[in-house]
Amino acid sequence: MKNIIVLGNWKSNKTRAEAKAWIEGFSPKLSMVPQNIIFIICPAFHHLDLFLSSGFTQYLGVQDVSSYTIGAYTGEIAASMLKGVARYVIVGHSERRKYLGETDEIVCEKVKQCLAVGIVPVVCVSDVLEVQKLKELVPDFVTRGGMLLYEPLFAVGSGQAQSPEDANNAAHKFVNAMNSVKILYGGSVSPDNVDGYTKQEFLAGVGVGGASLDPEKFYNLILKASSVA
Numbered sequence: 001m002k003n004i005i006v007l008g009n010w011k012s013n014k015t016r017a018e019a020k021a022w023i024e025g026f027s028p029k030l031s032m033v034p035q036n037i038i039f040i041i042c043p044a045f046h047h048l049d050l051f052l053s054s055g056f057t058q059y060l061g062v063q064d065v066s067s068y069t070i071g072a073y074t075g076e077i078a079a080s081m082l083k084g085v086a087r088y089v090i091v092g093h094s095e096r097r098k099y100l101g102e103t104d105e106i107v108c109e110k111v112k113q114c115l116a117v118g119i120v121p122v123v124c125v126s127d128v129l130e131v132q133k134l135k136e137l138v139p140d141f142v143t144r145g146g147m148l149l150y151e152p153l154f155a156v157g158s159g160q161a162q163s164p165e166d167a168n169n170a171a172h173k174f175v176n177a178m179n180s181v182k183i184l185y186g187g188s189v190s191p192d193n194v195d196g197y198t199k200q201e202f203l204a205g206v207g208v209g210g211a212s213l214d215p216e217k218f219y220n221l222i223l224k225a226s227s228v229a
């Protein structure tokens, strides 16, 4: 049976009360997440404590990390500070590239910080040029466990997902550019379309934004994702 990665990205959403309500809603389902699903949830940093005290420790990721080590970098959270807290980091999301000026060089510095402390970087890419740059600047990305999250820009948060076949073709190109890297598809994934992606040859799973915000909807998406594996 194929293992499927389902990564939820809350982005800049949820008050404290809303985060608690989500955890209350999802917790009863946690033990029923199918065996073939590798489930990852990435809330905002300040909600991590709620997850850690509610049995989610092994499933946690975050949405960003510093490109620097620890030290005098006000406001930053270094990769080594995340050890024992989060196992995954989303790096270089297109929203950060667009609104916060993240370049390929910054993204690769962040990736190196993650790899140095054994945290899995999940690097967001929208085209093969970004993949090639990553390969050039971090040649051991794949062998050290890094993954890609392929998100075509038009599909992010738009409700207009790319077709599973086109996503698979793009992933095929990335696999060729970066031998046997694990690739997730992201961009308007929902419970209604997720199985189209999870059955594709070159996709190892999905990244989910909007549809991860509701615990019931996200759990249904997970069940759908697992059923085709």
Ligand code: PGA
Pocket (backbone or CB within 6 Å): 009, 151, 155, 156, 157, 158, 159, 186, 187, 188, 189, 207, 208, 209, 210, 211
């Ligand atoms: P979306 O976001 O599912 O809301 O389109 C995907 C993402 O940006 O990870």
